[in-house]
Amino acid sequence: MLGLDSILAPGNTLLFKAKFTSFNGLAKADSSQSIVVLQPLSPILLSLSISGPNTVGQCDTATLLAEVTLQQAIFSWGCLNDKQLNSVLKLQTFGSVLTVKSTYLTPGKRYQITAEAHTPFGLFSDTVVHILTLSASNIPLLTIFLPPPPHFRSRMVQFSSEAELSMCTGVQENAAMIWTLVEFNSTESADYAVVLARSLGSFFQIPAELLKANQDYKIFSTIIGSGLQQFVQAEIRFHTSSEPISANIAGGNR
Numbered sequence: 001m002l003g004l005d006s007i008l009a010p011g012n013t014l015l016f017k018a019k020f021t022s023f024n025g026l027a028k029a030d031s032s033q034s035i036v037v038l039q040p041l042s043p044i045l046l047s048l049s050i051s052g053p054n055t056v057g058q059c060d061t062a063t064l065l066a067e068v069t070l071q072q073a074i075f076s077w078g079c080l081n082d083k084q085l086n087s088v089l090k091l092q093t094f095g096s097v098l099t100v101k102s103t104y105l106t107p108g109k110r111y112q113i114t115a116e117a118h119t120p121f122g123l124f125s126d127t128v129v130h131i132l133t134l135s136a137s138n139i140p141l142l143t144i145f146l147p148p149p150p151h152f153r154s155r156m157v158q159f160s161s162e163a164e165l166s167m168c169t170g171v172q173e174n175a176a177m178i179w180t181l182v183e184f185n186s187t188e189s190a191d192y193a194v195v196l197a198r199s200l201g202s203f204f205q206i207p208a209e210l211l212k213a214n215q216d217y218k219i220f221s222t223i224i225g226s227g228l229q230q231f232v233q234a235e236i237r238f239h240t241s242s243e244p245i246s247a248n249i250a251g252g253n254r
Contacts, residue, residue, distance in 0.1 A: 046125035047149035053141040059168035080112035105134035138168040142234040152243040179204040184216035213242040
């Protein structure tokens with residue numbers, strides 16, 4: 001019997017021992033057998049999401065947070081379209097928090113920051129891409145906070161956003177937050193995506209049953225204001241799952 005909170009990982013070896021003794025103690029026998037834990041035939045895919053700003057100023061550092069459905073996950077970070085930045089991010093192979101200094105970035109380039117996760121017992125996630133750009137203007141760092149996955153269509157999902165002032169300026173700007181929800185299609189431009197919902201304010205609630213199960217969506221949060229040198233937008237992608245069906249049997253055994 002395994003102890004409390006025991007974890008079996010692929011490659012582990014289990015040793016079983018059995019002993020037999022007759023009532024009179026005259027006959028005795030024992031045997032042992034070892035079993036190697038294999039990779040699962042159909043591993044569960046971890047659901048991973050990244051929160052963090054999509055645009056940073058020249059005085060700032062972007063902080064990205066990766067979250068998955070299970071604990072004890074190991075994270076790998078990288079960059080798809082910049083070899084130098086990719087080599088820097090590959091050094092941060094375990095933590096769920098990634099910091100990217102503005103000195104690593106070139107203004108105007110859309111860096112495709114990637115995150116992957118796996119667990120010691122053989123579960124993996126898809127590769128998730130987070131766009132990060134460096135702005136020549138001193139703009140706020142806008143971050144969308146997504147509740148940890150999984151997300152079910154039968155439950156309400158609430159997002160929040162936070163605008164942090166750039167280190168280059170200490171002036172508080174008056175601005176408004178606009179939310180936009182669209183279905184995600186990798187072959188379709190966001191400019192032509194069908195808008196499912198819009199809202200104003202620092203919080204955005206998606207009511208239950210609005211979304212489809214097993215579908216990817218994108219949330220855009222945009223700051224607009226007369227004092228800003230340019231509009232600031234953050235985006236985050238998330239996936240909805242089918243909620244597991246639970247059942248029980250009631251009644252006698254006869």
